Amino acid sequence: MTTLQTVFAKAKADDRAALIGYLPAGFPTKEGAVAAAAAMVEAGCDVIEIGLPYSDPLMDGPTIQDAVHRSLTGGTRIADVMRTVEGVAGTGAATLVMTYWNPVDRYGADRFARDLANAGGVGTITPDLTPEEAGPWCEASAAAGIDTTFLVAPSSTEARIKAVAACCTGFVYAASLMGVTGARETVGEAARGLVERTRPHTGLPVCVGLGVGTGRQAAEVARYADGVIVGSAFIRRLLDAPDETSGLAAVRELAAELAVGVRA
Amino acid sequence: MTDRTDSTLLGPADLVGNGVNGDDPDAGGKFGVFGGRYVPEALIPALDEVAAEYDKARNDPAFVGEFDHLLRTYAGRPTTLTEVPRFAERAGGARIVLKREDLTHTGAHKINNVLGQALLTKRLGKTRVIAETGAGQHGVATATAAALMGLECVIYMGAVDCERQALNVARMKLLGATVVPVANGSQTLKDAINEAFRDWVANVDHTHYLFGTIAGPHPFPEIVRDFARVIGVEARRQILELTGRLPDAVAAAVGGGSNAIGLFHAFIGDEGVRLHGYEAGGRGAGEGEHALTLTRGSVGVLHGARTYVLQDEEGQTIESHSISAGLDYPGVGPEHAWLKDIGRATYHGVTDAEAMEAFALLARTEGIIPAIESSHALAGALTLGRELGPEATILVNLSGRGDKDMGTAMKYFNL
Structure with missing residues (x-):
């Protein structure tokens, strides 16, 4: 099992940023998600975030909404998410779950953390859990030995950044822009400033996500962040592919392009 | 709370409700x-x-x-109260008084x-x-x-x-x-x-x-x-003027819950006044057939708040159904969740059919076409009246008018 600490130490030793890829469990199919993640890892992703599909993804743009809808329609359950984590962790990538809070709340925080650890997952990203409500999750994660990651945003004040960073144990997720997930033409100007404002409040790696989708953008972000997070761009490749084989080739190609970017 | 009888509709305490009933949320909301x-x-x-x-x-x-x-x-405030004796004949003779929010500008x-x-x-x-x-x-x-x-x-x-x-x-x-x-x-x-x-x-x-x-x-x-509580502040004063005492019960429809809290809030401190909320029972008790968030849902998180939610065992939201679009919501305001859990308010389901019957009954007996949302509270009041008996007074929030629902009514009643 590869931990986040191992990943970031290795990336630092190589003088590059880590590459973090996102895919929802059950998309394009239950088996297809593992195959796509494996292709992303082979082509250079260091960390894979497995999304837990949720009926009300209010932080996600149309691409992820579409993928999540297909996954839920296909019958994806939390047990499938755990099986996906197990399969992806088997590729050697550090494997996380990205999830809205309600499914974890309903499943039981302690049970979720334990089951995730048992599946080989090393942590979570929880985009709608704020420091004020995060106490039970931080305790459950610590008890299960998995890392927590929360988000800061361009709108965050110094006090908020400090509070969010204090809850993180894996890395701090800096949202590059004010908006929902989805590839953009340019990475938000605010991203660099946000990373710089976050550094004094944590010794943890700071990674940038939202709107990153090309090798050029990855290279730009890698100059100031410890990790580059890409989600919608991978999903877009899978959505646009005529069949599974060409979808896998397309995500492999994108991961390779991004992997060059984070090393630039 | 002081009863205001001067021309000023709202004092600061009426508007904000801050500390009036000791029930504001804590610093964390x-x-x-x-x-x-x-x-x-x-x-x-x-x-x-x-x-x-x-x-x-x-x-x-x-x-x-x-x-x-x-x-x-x-907006046309204050809105009047209207007593509806012909409608109330179906409620075991209890007095039913409507708070006429349907008469505000825009009709709700x-x-x-x-x-x-x-x-x-x-x-x-x-x-x-x-x-x-x-x-x-x-x-x-x-x-x-x-x-x-x-x-x-x-x-x-x-x-x-x-x-x-x-x-x-x-x-x-x-x-x-x-x-x-x-x-x-x-x-x-x-x-x-x-x-x-x-x-x-x-x-x-x-x-x-x-x-x-x-x-x-x-x-x-x-x-x-706070912006909705004027409904209850006015209604409490008006019903005291009309009947000389507080009502035995107040009733309102609950979707997200704003018209209900608007009426309830001024009465929370009045221990003798029962608070009754009516959710959409839809077509039946099966999954996806109703919007019975408080009466059949479970505690979870939806749209940023912890509250009662219609969800499956893995926290996925279950889609709701109601003949009235305004009650067709699988969540509910957290204050109602709290009022339910402390036992201060009681919540019930009213089916599409019961609501449509009350909708038509109010139209025929009183010449008022209510919103289908409000008709859930009207149907509830009929049942409540029979339970409480002829001495009881029930104040119902007629939260909106039914003009917007005529398409639904035409189909439902084959008009």
């Missing part, structure tokens, strides 16, 4: 264990900004005065909240409002307030609801709003809320999310309640 904030961190500064500005506004006599002025000269109680929040938007220095709408009443009210105050207005409405409430879509457009049909998920109110949040996070620097019910992250449940 919690009513007991309910409420709080489960939202992307990006929105926290905006929520803090709204909360801070609202705190200043509600203590500012100029703001309170302007709200009061608009309620009286624009929603105008109260939007005028307050539109004033708040201007105080915040923002130029654009967005809102979700189910039945279209909150959308129409928001478009109205935006037109009045010169604010840009975008309304998110489920595509299914757009079809059910085509007349309201046209009204919003005429008022200058842009109506965006939301075609994802269940294409109803919950998806419209998701889409409005997505807009807000991207445009928060110049946009206020004019939330339409007492759900959502703190401070929305508190702000919307």
Whole structure:
């Protein structure tokens, strides 16, 4: 099992940023998600975030909404998410779950953390859990030995950044822009400033996500962040592919392009 | 609370409710264990900004005065009470008195909240409002307030609801709003809320999310309640004048819960007054057939707050159903969740059929066509009257008029 600490130490030793890829469990199919993640890892992703599909993804743009809808329609359950984590962790990538809070709340925080650890997952990203409500999750994660990651945003004040960073144990997720997930033409100007404002409040790696989708953008972000997070761009490749084989080739190609970017 | 009989509709304490009943949320926005904030961190500064500005506004006599002025000269307040004896014959002879929110400008109680929040938007220095709408009443009210105050207005409405409430879509457009049909998920109110949040996070620097019910992250449940509580403040004074005593029970329909909390809030401290909320029982008790959030749901997190939710065992939201778009919501305001759990209010289900029967009965016996939402409370009052007996008085919130529902009624009754 590869931990986040191992990943970031290795990336630092190589003088590059880590590459973090996102895919929802059950998309394009239950088996297809593992195959796509494996292709992303082979082509250079260091960390894979497995999304837990949720009926009300209010932080996600149309691409992820579409993928999540297909996954839920296909019958994806939390047990499938755990099986996906197990399969992806088997590729050697550090494997996380990205999830809205309600499914974890309903499943039981302690049970979720334990089951995730048992599946080989090393942590979570929880985009709608704020420091004020995060106490039970931080305790459950610590008890299960998995890392927590929360988000800061361009709108965050110094006090908020400090509070969010204090809850993180894996890395701090800096949202590059004010908006929902989805590839953009340019990475938000605010991203660099946000990373710089976050550094004094944590010794943890700071990674940038939202709107990153090309090798050029990855290279730009890698100059100031410890990790580059890409989600919608991978999903877009899978959505646009005529069949599974060409979808896998397309995500492999994108991961390779991004992997060059984070090393630039 | 003091009963105000002078010409001023609202004093600061009436408007804000702060400490009046000792039931404001705590600093974290919690009513007991309910409420709080489960939202992307990006929105926290905006929520803090709204909360801070609202705190200043509600203590500012100029703001309170302007709200009061608009309620009286624009919304048409105070609204009257109407006793409905012919309708009440079906309630075992109990006295039934209606609070006539259907007589406000735009035809539903929603105008109260939007005028307050539109004033708040201007105080915040923002130029654009967005809102979700189910039945279209909150959308129409928001478009109205935006037109009045010169604010840009975008309304998110489920595509299914757009079809059910085509007349309201046209009204919003005429008022200058842009109506965006939301075609994802269940294409109803919950998806419209998701889409409005997505807009807000991207445009928060110049946009206020004019939330339409007492759900959502703190401070929305508190702000919307405070702007709606004029309903109960007036009604309490008026029923004392009419009957010489407090009612035995007050009744209101509950979707998100704003009209109900608006009526209940002034009565929470009156221990002898029972609070009854009526949810949409829809077609039946099966999954996806109703919107019985409080009576059949479980505790979870939806749209930024911990509350009762219709969800499966893995926390996925179950789509709700009601013949009335305004009650077709799988969540509910956290204050109702709290009132239920402490036993202060009681919540019941009313089916589509029961609501439509009450809808027609009020029309035929009293010459008032109620909104189908409000008809759930009317149906509840009939049952409640038979339980409480002929000596009882029941105050019902007639939260809106039924003109918008004529399409549904034509189909249902084959008119």
